[in-house]
Amino acid sequence: MTSLSISSLIFPSKSTLTKPSSSSFHGVRIAHFTPTHSPSVSAKRASSSASVVMMAKKEEELKEIRTKSTEELNEEIIDLKGELFMLRLQRSARNEFKSSEFHRMRKRIARMLTVKREREMEEGINKRLSRKLDKKWRKSIVPRPPPSLKKLQEEEAAAEAKESASA
Structure with a gap:
């Protein structure tokens, strides 16, 4: 205090x-x-258990990512990057958004790219070749709206259809 x-x-x-x-x-x-007494032992235990829970969530997420194929990973990376772009647009337009989503999405993308690179290393693909393949992959990406934008567009279309049906 x-x-x-x-x-x-x-x-x-x-x-x-x-x-x-x-x-x-x-x-x-x-x-x-400021209080001079140290935090109680129970508070220390609570913080350590919280970190254990966070580690368990990360490991669970990594297991989920590792079960996906490389193509699924690529698709999800594209979707997450699109979502990240939408968040940046919301921030620049000063709309309401969760700032914690930036950190969460960037970490998830990094985990997926790490798993992707691990698989490349198992196949024996070196760093230079990996970069070449990554450049080719990025050029092959067809621009598309992120899932959240698609969802908004579908909701708006449904609302308009409802209004036109009732009018």
Whole structure:
């Protein structure tokens, strides 16, 4: 708990009183009081269990990613990059969005690319060849809207169809 309080005025020392040009008022001291006791043992255990749960989620997500084929991974990477682009657009337009989604999506993309690279290494594809293949793959990507935008468009179309049917 942090609290602010005004303790007392700071009075000048005798050495500064002899100098007439210096000011005798030095301001007000603001003290910050923080608790000196250490966190309880139960709080430490709670934080360690939270990290264990997070690690379990990551491992579970990695298992899920590893079960997918390389083609499925490529498709999901494209979709996630599109979603990331949509988030950037929302941020630039100052719309409401969850800022935590940036971190989550970037991490998920990185995990997928890591699994993809692991598979390439198992096949014996070196780094240089991997970069060449990646460039070819990026050029072959057909631009398409991300799933969230498709979903919005479908919802709008359904709403318009409902309005036209009722009118």
